Every structure is written in C-alpha cells, then in structure tokens.
Amino acid sequence: MDLDHARIRIADLREKADFPFAPLEGVGPNLAGWGVIETCLLLPESVAIMAGPSACLRHSAFMAHARGFTERFHMLCIDELDMTMGRHLPLVEQGVADILARRDEKVAFLIVGCPDYILGTDFTGVINRLEASTGRRIILGAMAPITIGLKDSPFTSAYTTFFEFLKHEKRKPKDDRLNLLGTFMPLSASGEFYRVLADAGLDDVLQIPLCPDLETFAGMAHAQASVVMHPLANGLSGKLQSEMGIPTCFAPTAYGFSTIREQYGLIGEAVGRSLAIDKIEADAREAARPMLDVLRGKNVAVGCSINGSPFELALFLTDQGVNVETLFARGTIKPYEWKLIEQLRAARPDIQVYNASHPALCGQTEPFDHVQVAYGVDAGMFCANAANVPLSRYQEQKYGFEATLWMLDQTREAMEHPVANYDWIYDHDFLI
Amino acid sequence: MKEYHYLLPLATGYFGVSSALYDFEGLVVVYGPAGGAWHINIEDEPRWYRGPATVVGAGLLEMDVILGNDAKFIDNIVKTAKGLNRKFVALSGTPISEIIGTDLKGFARTIEARTDMPVFMVPTAGSEPYPEGASKAFLALADKFMAPDAPGIGNGINVLGAVHLSTGKEAHLAPLFDLLREEGFWLVSTFSGPVLGLNDPLEGVRNAPGAGVNAVISTSGLALAERMFADHGIPFVAGMPVGLAGCNAFMAMLRGEEPPAPERPDQAAPQRHALVIGEPVMSYGLKHCLVHDFGIPRVDVVSVTPSQALFRESPGRSGLLAERGPHDLDTDGEAEIAALMNDPSVDLIVADPCYRALTDGPAAFVDLPHVAMSARIHWDMDYEYIGEPGYDYLASHLLDD
Numbered sequence: 001m002d003l004d005h006a007r008i009r010i011a012d013l014r015e016k017a018d019f020p021f022a023p024l025e026g027v028g029p030n031l032a033g034w035g036v037i038e039t040c041l042l043l044p045e046s047v048a049i050m051a052g053p054s055a056c057l058r059h060s061a062f063m064a065h066a067r068g069f070t071e072r073f074h075m076l077c078i079d080e081l082d083m084t085m086g087r088h089l090p091l092v093e094q095g096v097a098d099i100l101a102r103r104d105e106k107v108a109f110l111i112v113g114c115p116d117y118i119l120g121t122d123f124t125g126v127i128n129r130l131e132a133s134t135g136r137r138i139i140l141g142a143m144a145p146i147t148i149g150l151k152d153s154p155f156t157s158a159y160t161t162f163f164e165f166l167k168h169e170k171r172k173p174k175d176d177r178l179n180l181l182g183t184f185m186p187l188s189a190s191g192e193f194y195r196v197l198a199d200a201g202l203d204d205v206l207q208i209p210l211c212p213d214l215e216t217f218a219g220m221a222h223a224q225a226s227v228v229m230h231p232l233a234n235g236l237s238g239k240l241q242s243e244m245g246i247p248t249c250f251a252p253t254a255y256g257f258s259t260i261r262e263q264y265g266l267i268g269e270a271v272g273r274s275l276a277i278d279k280i281e282a283d284a285r286e287a288a289r290p291m292l293d294v295l296r297g298k299n300v301a302v303g304c305s306i307n308g309s310p311f312e313l314a315l316f317l318t319d320q321g322v323n324v325e326t327l328f329a330r331g332t333i334k335p336y337e338w339k340l341i342e343q344l345r346a347a348r349p350d351i352q353v354y355n356a357s358h359p360a361l362c363g364q365t366e367p368f369d370h371v372q373v374a375y376g377v378d379a380g381m382f383c384a385n386a387a388n389v390p391l392s393r394y395q396e397q398k399y400g401f402e403a404t405l406w407m408l409d410q411t412r413e414a415m416e417h418p419v420a421n422y423d424w425i426y427d428h429d430f431l432i
Numbered sequence: 433m434k435e436y437h438y439l440l441p442l443a444t445g446y447f448g449v450s451s452a453l454y455d456f457e458g459l460v461v462v463y464g465p466a467g468g469a470w471h472i473n474i475e476d477e478p479r480w481y482r483g484p485a486t487v488v489g490a491g492l493l494e495m496d497v498i499l500g501n502d503a504k505f506i507d508n509i510v511k512t513a514k515g516l517n518r519k520f521v522a523l524s525g526t527p528i529s530e531i532i533g534t535d536l537k538g539f540a541r542t543i544e545a546r547t548d549m550p551v552f553m554v555p556t557a558g559s560e561p562y563p564e565g566a567s568k569a570f571l572a573l574a575d576k577f578m579a580p581d582a583p584g585i586g587n588g589i590n591v592l593g594a595v596h597l598s599t600g601k602e603a604h605l606a607p608l609f610d611l612l613r614e615e616g617f618w619l620v621s622t623f624s625g626p627v628l629g630l631n632d633p634l635e636g637v638r639n640a641p642g643a644g645v646n647a648v649i650s651t652s653g654l655a656l657a658e659r660m661f662a663d664h665g666i667p668f669v670a671g672m673p674v675g676l677a678g679c680n681a682f683m684a685m686l687r688g689e690e691p692p693a694p695e696r697p698d699q700a701a702p703q704r705h706a707l708v709i710g711e712p713v714m715s716y717g718l719k720h721c722l723v724h725d726f727g728i729p730r731v732d733v734v735s736v737t738p739s740q741a742l743f744r745e746s747p748g749r750s751g752l753l754a755e756r757g758p759h760d761l762d763t764d765g766e767a768e769i770a771a772l773m774n775d776p777s778v779d780l781i782v783a784d785p786c787y788r789a790l791t792d793g794p795a796a797f798v799d800l801p802h803v804a805m806s807a808r809i810h811w812d813m814d815y816e817y818i819g820e821p822g823y824d825y826l827a828s829h830l831l832d833d
Contacts, residue, residue: 001515023508025466025489053558054434054441055529059471061440062807063788079559080530091433099435114465115527118497146465146494146528205632247512359512383481422481426808431474 003367004317008326011349013341019355028360035063035432036143039158040393041072042184042208043165044217047105051092052113053083058144060111064291066429068392072227074099083115093126101133106214107137107165110175110225114146122270126238141301148332152235160235165244167215168220171244177204177223181237181244182230185397186210191281194349196264200306213258221246225270229253229335229399243296251338253308253397256316256402257285264400277401284401290321291408301326301368301383303376304356305431308394309356311340313407319360326371328356328378354382377430380421387414388421392430439766442736443597443804445556447476450487451595453573454479455625456633458510459488459518461509462613463536466491470529470578475807476597479772485516493719506539510546519634519711520550522569526760527558527827537595539778542755550576561710561737561764562804566595566652570623579638580663589686590636591659592668593653595624597804598711600812607818609650615683623656628698645669645686645750654741661748662692670742671753672717675823677724678753685751700727701780701830703796707732707772710802712739712762716754718782718800718817725823726830728780732757734772736764736805766790780830785810798829 006020006098013019037060040048050060059076064073076095082088092110100108108130110123127138141158152160159182178197180187186209187193197205211217220226226237226248237248249270261281268275300322302310311333325348333341343349354361356378361422364382368374371383380388382419389410398406424432434441443451446462450472453460462469469489473600477487490505513521521543523536536553544551552572555567570592590614594605599738602625612619619627619634620643620653646668657668667775673682681691706714706728712735719731742754763769772792773781778795781787782803786809791797799811800817815826 001512004479005515023492024461024485024512025491026485052815055444055527055558056466058447058807059445059467059475061436062471062475062489062809065440065806065809068436073437075441077434077436077441077559080527080557082533083527088433095433113527118528118531133676144465145467145490148466149494174471182433248730319754344543358484359488359516362486363482365482382638384482425481426478426812 001360003360003364007352007354008362009346009349010341010351010353014355015212016331016333017192019333020358021102022355022358025377035060036063036111036141036154036158037073038067039155040141042067043107044103044211045214046107046109047072047074047075047103048111049074049096049108050100050111051078051095052115053078053080055177056059057111066432071078075232079161084120085162089126093130096130097133100136101337107139107142111141111143113145117142117144117146156232156235157355159232160239162236163239166218166221166240167243169218170224172247174204174222174355175224176202177219178202179220179223179226180205180207181226181228181301183207183209183233184393187397187399191251191398194398196275196277196280196400201277202271204271212329225249226228227251227270229266252336253399255308255313255407256319257281257404259312259326259403260400260404278342280401283406287405288408291412295322295373295411298372299370300324301371301379303328303374303379304330305376305378305426306391309312309337309340310336310376315340315344315347318344324348325351326375327351327353327356327370329353330383336362373415377421377424378410387418389414390424390430394430436766437625438806439786440807442764443476443562444558445562445565445714446526447472447557448562448595448597449522449524449554449569450477451562451597452566452624452652453522454486456511457518458520458522458523459487459513459516459525460486461490462524463489463490463529463534463780464492468526476803478808480813486513492528497528506542509543511550513543513547522526522572523553525556530557547566547746549581552576561655562597563650563652563737567655570656571659571763572652573637574659577634577637578640579643582639582642584643585618585620585642585710587616587618589617589641590620590640590646592646592648592657593623593650593713594622595650598650598652600801604752604816604818607821611679611683611819615686617686623653633739645807647686650711651739651741652736658746666751667748669751670713670749671751673819674717674755675721675725675826676819678720679819681720682753685753687772688750694724695789697725697727699831703728703780703830705777706780708733708789708802709735709736709769710741711782711804713754719755720762721822721826728824732759734769735762738762796829798826
C-alpha cells in the first residue's frame with residue numbers, strides 16, 4: 001500500500017466513487033471543525049447534556065475544555081449494558097432533571113450517541129415528561145458518526161433543530177433585516193460585509209453567535225432573506241425558506257475575486273438590492289497584487305481544514321498563476337464543490353488530491369518536502385517544510401474581498417514569522 | 433450514573449489498549465464507528481503526530497451494523513495490514529461492537545489465517561477504566577510474543593505498566609531507567625515500547641521471561657506481573673519511586689532488601705493535610721514522598737482508577753511502595769472529589785490541573801498531569817516525579833527558597 005492508493009489526479013476525479021477509498025480510517029488531520037455540542041450551544045439560553053458511554057463523552061469534554069464552553073455542558077455516563085437493556089432511560093431522565101434544577105437556561109439539548117442511535121432508543125416519553133416537569137424545551141440530538149454520509153451530518157442536524165425556536169413566530173417581514181447563517185466565530189459588524197449591506201440599506205443583520213437571547217434569535221423569522229456562509233446551515237435555511245417563505249442564498253466563505261463577485265450578486269438578488277462592491281473589489285485586487293506576486297514562485301498545498309472550500313481556494317490561487325499541486329480532502333465532497341473541481345480539472349489537471357484520512361498517507365512527509373506554503377493544519381501536517389497558514393474558522397470569520405486580503409495577510413505573516421504546525425494543533429487547538 | 437461537568441471522563445478501555453501497544457509498530461484497529469480512533473490520536477495520543485498509521489478506526493456505518501458486513505471489514509483490515517507491513521494487528525472493541533456482539537476473536541483468527549501476521553483481540557467496550565484495557569493488551573501481547581525459553585538474565589528487569597496515560601511522556605521515566613542502570617540492573621523490556629538499542633521493537637517482549645525481577649509502575653502492569661510470576665517465577669515490586677525516600681525504598685525492594693527507615697526531611701513543608709488525586713500507583717508513590725521527603729503528617733489518596741489489585745495478596749509480590757490509609761478512597765466521581773478537595777482541613781492538593789476547576793479554596797495546588805484525565809492539554813508541561821528531579825519539582829512548590 002503506497003501513496004498511489006491515497007491519491008488521484010484531479011483530472012480523474014469526476015464523481016464521489018473516484019475518490020481514493022480508505023479501507024480503514026487512517027486518522028487524518030481532516031476533521032477540524034464543528035462539533036455537535038458547540039453547534040447546539042450557539043443557540044442562546046441553552047445548555048447541552050450528553051448521555052452515553054464515557055469513551056464517547058470524552059471527546060466532547062476535551063473539546064469543551066479546549067474551546068471554552070465547559071460551563072454550559074454536562075455529561076451523564078452510561079454503560080453499554082444499561083443501554084442495551086434499556087435501563088438507562090429513567091437514569092437519563094433523573095440526571096437531566098437534576099442538572100436542570102441547578103440551571104436557568106430555557107433550552108436543553110439532550111445529545112445521545114451511536115449506541116442509542118443503533119438501538120433505536122425512544123426518548124419521546126423521557127422528553128415529554130422532562131418538558132412537563134421542568135418547563136424547559138428539551139431538544140433531542142445525536143453525536144452519531146455512525147450516520148456519516150448517509151444522512152445530514154450530526155452538526156447539520158443540530159443546527160437545523162434551531163428551527164424549532166422560529167417556526168411558531170408570526171412572521172412580519174422587515175425590509176432591512178438579513179440573517180447570516182453558518183458562522184461560528186461571528187462576522188465582525190465593522191467589516192466589509194456589514195458595510196456593503198448598510199450602504200444598501202440593510203442595517204439589521206442577525207447572526208446566531210451574536211444573539212444574546214432567544215427573543216433576539218426569534219427575530220430571524222422576520223428577515224427578508226438568509227445568507228448561508230457554511231453548508232452546515234443549509235438545513236436551517238431550507239426550512240426557513242420552505243416553511244416560512246424566507247428566501248435563502250448560499251454564498252459560502254470564498255477567497256477568489258470572481259467567486260466573491262458572483263456571491264455578492266446572488267446576495268443582491270436575494271435581498272432585492274444592488275450591492276456596491278466595484279470599488280471594494282478594485283481596492284482589494286490592488287492590495288492583493290504584491291502578495292500574489294510573492295506567492296507565484298511558490299509550491300502550494302491546500303487542505304480541507306480551512307474555513308471555506310479547499311477547491312475554491314486552489315482555483316483562485318491557480319487562476320492567479322500560483323503553483324498549486326497538492327490538495328488534501330475528505331470523501332465527503334460537498335455538492336457545490338463539484339463545479340469547482342470541474343474548473344480546477346480544466347485549469348490544472350495534474351493536481352494530486354489526497355484522501356487525508358487514508359492510512360497510506362499517515363506519517364508521510366517526504367513527498368511534500370518541496371511544498372513551501374500549506375493552507376490548513378491538515379496540509380501543514382504533511383508539508384513539514386512549508387509555512388503553515390491555518391485559515392481556521394476558529395481564528396477570525398471574514399467575508400467578501402476582506403477574506404481574500406485576510407488570507408493573503410495570514411500567508412505573509414506565516415512566511416515571515418512561521419508558527420509550527422505542531423503548535424497550531426497542540427497550542428492553538430485548531431485541530432479537534 | 434456519573435455526572436461530569438468540569439472534568440473529562442477518564443480514558444477508557446480501548447484508549448488503554450492503544451496506549452499499551454502504540455510503540456510496537458503494530459496496527460491497532462478500534463472496531464467502531466468513524467471517530468473512535470480519531471479521538472485517541474488527536475487528543476489522547478500525542479505520539480501520533482506525523483507518525484505512521486498505528487491506531488486506526490474501522491469506520492463502521494449504520495448499515496454495516498444493521499447488516500453485519502463482517503466480511504467487508506475483515507477484507508479491509510487484511511488489505512491494510514498487509515499493505516502497511518506492520519508487525520501485528522490488534523483488534524479492540526468499542527461500545528458498538530459490544531452492543532452488537534461482534535465476534536472479534538473470530539475476526540482475529542480469520543485475519544491471522546489470511547495475513548500470516550500475528551493477530552490478537554483485546555476485549556474492551558467503552559466504559560471500563562483504561563488500565564483494564566492496557567492490562568488486557570499486555571497479557572495479549574505476552575501470549576503472542578513472549579518466548580517462554582528466553583535466556584535468563586540475573587540482573588535483568590522488566591518495567592511493567594509504563595502506559596503514557598498513567599506516566600506521561602517517556603522522558604518522565606528517564607530518571608527511573610538511570611537509577612536502575614546505576615543499581616546494576618539490565619533493562620530487558622519496558623513492555624510498552626521498544627528498548628533502546630534493540631532493532632526489533634518486540635525483542636524486549638520476547639526476552640522478558642528471562643528477567644530476574646519485574647518493576648510494576650502502574651496498575652496496568654499488575655496482571656502481567658502476576659502471570660509472569662505464575663509462569664516464570666519472576667517476583668515483582670509494585671510502586672512508583674517518587675522523590676528521594678521513595679527511590680531509596682523502591683531500589684531496596686528491587687534488590688530484595690528491607691527498605692531503609694526514612695530519614696527526617698531536612699526541611700519540612702508547611703502543609704499538614706494533603707490530598708493526592710490520580711492513578712493509584714503514582715498517587716501512593718506521591719503519598720510516600722510527601723510524608724517522608726516533606727514531613728506532611730496526613731496524606732489522603734483518591735485513586736481515580738481501581739486500586740484493589742494493588743493491595744490484594746499476591747504470592748509474587750516481593751515489595752509494595754504503597755500504604756493504604758484510613759481516608760483513602762477509590763472514585764472518579766466529580767462531586768465526590770470536589771467535596772474532598774474543598775474539605776477545609778486540606779491545605780495541599782496534588783493532581784492533574786483539570787481538577788483545579790473543582791475548587792476555589794485556599795489549598796495549595798501542585799500540578800501533576802494525568803494524561804488519562806487531561807489528554808494532551810498538559811502534555812508539554814514541565815514537571816517531574818521520579819527520584820531527585822521529582823523531589824526538586826515538588827520542593828519548588830512546597831518549600832520556601
């Protein structure tokens with residue numbers, strides 16, 4: 001088993017079945033991102049309670065510690081035998097009731113894992129009784145990686161459940177209100193996107209991580225449109241559209257000038273206004289030129305742990321004449337990325353796409369020793385000599401041409417003052 | 433049912449298997465859904481960084497569980513094991529394999545027949561303490577690789593139970609290996625990793641029955657030590673030689689001598705009632721040090737993994753550096769531990785830094801990371817516990833300049 005098993009030329013990557021199959025999960029550094037618990041806790045006035053075997057809880061607890069949301073997270077340990085016998089239901093019910101008696105949040109997410117999912121445990125009675133006895137809303141969720149690729153991801157499902165707190169609102173559309181969905185680190189209100197929207201008369205923008213309470217969050221029901229910045233939010237935006245008539249626009253974080261222009265166009269259509277971006281784009285192109293000049297002589301790799309699509313970033317860099325020759329990806333390529341792959345295929349058919357979790361790739365660094373700039377902590381893991389630019393969604397959330405300039409500024413910073421990939425992972429916790 | 437809020441639930445069985453086998457160039461297959469092995473590598477196993485595929489996940493999906501696609505997974509494991517040319521394959525169970533009753537023993541036999549590689553399974557689920565998984569892994573490793581007729585080495589010693597979840601980075605054990613060398617012992621195996629200078633990482637394991645004595649430094653090594661006494665007549669000493677007095681006592685026990693009476697410490701610490709929280713062998717080693725090196729009159733131990741095996745009568749045990757006190761307790765319950773930490777008479781706590789979250793009281797707190805609690809969060813912290821470096825570390829926190 002060698003590297004050929006773990007990679008494919010992008011020229012040959014035409015459908016999901018072409019992606020290199022990993023017979024066992026080689027534990028690549030490829031899953032940096034949203035956890036179920038932190039997704040649930042984006043909802044204001046909520047607490048998350050996870051019930052399951054200690055082994056399953058430990059990961060979420062680690063994430064809680066690393067990401068700083070310990071305060072709103074509780075765990076109930078259940079052993080496998082109790083679960084198999086169904087003896088855990090009264091234990092969970094009592095455990096949740098005890099926890100809620102000490103807390104004042106209005107919503108509790110009860111998160112169960114793969115065992116309950118497979119056993120088909122029915123929590124309906126538990127939840128009904130708990131809602132009656134505590135007066136809180138109890139939302140059942142699952143951290144069940146056993147469902148990967150078959151259904152909406154657990155993260156998407158958790159995010160979609162937020163609709164429960166919107167669906168009963170009597171909708172009164174507000175012309176100047178826009179929902180931004182799919183941000184974890186909030187997009188700054190002083191940034192480009194807010195300015196562009198404000199110039200177009202949209203100065204009432206709601207983002208979930210900035211909602212202080214459920215009442216503010218419920219205001220999303222009255223927006224004239226939603227903009228989705230991460231595919232995770234497609235489920236929620238889809239429900240807002242289909243059940244409440246709020247138009248949605250999928251415009252994920254991107255780095256390429258032309259993509260960003262297209263996205264602003266889509267957003268303008270969704271909100272029915274013209275967005276003035278010409279000068280912003282011109283200024284950004286001008287500001288980007290010197291850094292792109294520096295990058296043009298470099299060998300570059302792009303990984304899948306970046307905020308945004310690795311294929312989109314690679315396409316932008318390739319269009320700018322940068323030598324992107326290596327991509328690290330997962331088998332769960334998102335629907336919108338196939339169009340990007342098609343464009344990349346035409347532009348640079350010889351790019352090698354690696355399955356970042358293939359066991360044959362583990363420990364391999366020598367084949368990537370010539371790479372000088374690696375985007376994403378996953379790419380940095382393999383490209384040991386490269387300046388590693390994490391572009392993590394846990395750093396800053398940028399959008400529009402500002403994201404391009406931020407990406408380039410981060411690149412310059414990494415080249416001038418490199419931070420070791422080890423430190424990005426182990427000190428900054430950009431890989432959990 | 434345990435509830436956790438500020439602490440992480442401790443590492444469990446298959447984490448222990450991984451910790452025990454990680455350094456032997458094998459392939460440890462965590463037989464569960466995607467993510468099981470991932471969490472171990474990313475969070476609990478810093479040795480993973482830029483290393484080869486060692487702990488891998490089966491990546492079970494819903495339909496695999498429902499339809500029982502055993503043949504598919506056996507094929508996948510065979511293909512990977514052959515392709516990566518690892519030295520053995522170990523299969524470890526998870527909550528899902530436990531619930532659906534996967535016949536991992538049958539898997540092991542089939543995979544061994546198809547690969548001509550040594551293959552074994554370690555029966556774990558997902559809720560048992562990690563030392564149990566590590567202990568079973570050591571026994572399985574011994575069954576598979578130990579050479580019963582290994583040549584005897586009179587001054588040979590095996591160090592058993594050195595799993596990183598209990599003892600941290602290997603560098604923390606360097607003072608022990610130095611002391612053993614100074615005492616004239618020949619390190620035959622550490623049983624959780626290769627012996628320096630040997631090309632084959634499993635050679636130490638093969639030679640282990642030739643040693644004259646076993647040093648057991650965590651509860652993970654006790655079952656193997658008892659097995660080696662039963663099968664090969666090798667006596668063992670259990671304990672962690674923390675600080676100066678602990679080292680003297682431990683080395684005397686290994687030499688087969690009575691431990692010397694501890695001397696009065698040159699300088700006593702001001703604390704009067706200490707609480708040590710952690711793995712039992714380590715914690716009792718710390719207790720010995722705090723009492724004899726620092727003169728602290730009362731030291732209570734909270735063993736967060738079971739300690740019974742440490743204190744049970746065992747015919748092969750020739751020495752034990754652990755003394756159970758009337759207030760010592762086995763528990764990993766967050767509320768129970770918090771209550772003990774906030775006892776107003778406790779003026780010193782030695783524990784993993786994660787436990788700091790359970791108290792805001794005035795007791796002094798000395799950080800001693802327990803990887804099975806805090807995973808990699810404090811992996812790179814500067815601390816020591818064995819011998820003189822261990823004494824110096826504790827003294828820097830307990831004594832005035």
